[in-house]
Amino acid sequence: MDFLNYAFMQRALLAAVLVGITAPAVGIYLVQRRQALMGDGIGHVAMTGVGLGFLLSWSPVWMATAISVLGAVTMELIRWYGRTRGDIALAMLFYGGMAGGVMFINLAPGGSNANLTSYLFGSLSTVSESDVTAICLLAAFVVVVTLGLRRQLFAVSQDEEFARVTGLPVRALNLLTAITAAVTVTVAMRVVGLLLVSALMVVPVAAAQQLSRSFAATFAIAVAIGVTVTIGGTVTSYYQDVPPGATIVLLTIAAFIVLSVLAAPLARRRARALAAAQPAGDPAECAIPATRAAGDEVGV
Secondary structure, X not given: OHHHHOHHHHHHXXXXXXXXXXXXXXXXXXXXXXXXOHHHHHHHHHXXXXXXXXXXXXXXXXXXXXXXXXXXXXXXXXXXXXXXXXXXXXXXXXXXXXXXXXXXXXHOOOOOHHHHHHHHXXXXXXXXXXXHHHHHHXXXXXXXXXXXXXXXXXXXXXXXXXXXXXXXXXXXHHHHHHHHHHHHHHHHOOOOOOOOHHHHHHHHHHHHHOOXXXXXXXXXXXXXXXXXXXXXXXXXXXXXXXXXXXXXXXXXXXXXXXHHHHHHHHHHHHHHHHHHHOOOOOXXXXXXXXXXXXXXXXXX
């Protein structure tokens, strides 16, 4: 525990915990919406914000947040109105974001691509007190949105048409989800890196779904996995001198593999228990499908 004696490790661990909470908390809605790669696209756009931060001598975190939010809103508008050419527009947005980041940071006084590396792949030693303050404020926003509006966000993520019929402001909630995802990307970029943040938003959720189909249980398990792997990856990177972002993502994938292996016999036991509980006289057409029985009832 000697690493706790260093201020930079205290800051890094705090940032890691916040990332472990916020990334899966947003990712569960993106997975439900089948937008698992949205975080990756926002990460590309955020590079322009980082480059502008260096060029204008402003905080790269706050500038990346502003540009990411703008990019996320643009992505939602393209999804609504640009269905025929939407994929091309999104590709230009993503690649333009990467190119803009590289260009701006090289135009900055004393800037070079080396300055971009810690934001692309994460860096423990460069997490400053101002970064921690920004991460705490942004993480608080993400937690308030993902927990406070969980029922509404879940309804929209599951079925937009049904949510619209029930009177929910679907477009406003979609925009809020996109903005929250953008904020999460900038929260995570100092620990995981912009190029790897999408994995931390999606893989813990996929791992949690191996054990449960209940929304509340999946949410809790995904956040627990996120916090565990971010802390584990941060500590491992300190002792082994390896990149924190890559270490965290590899631990997340390992957790997914382990839970997938453990989930298979659990699903078979549930199916056998259900078959044993089914009355022998029921017609075949009245039987509950095994695929539905293997999972829990979805709830919020």
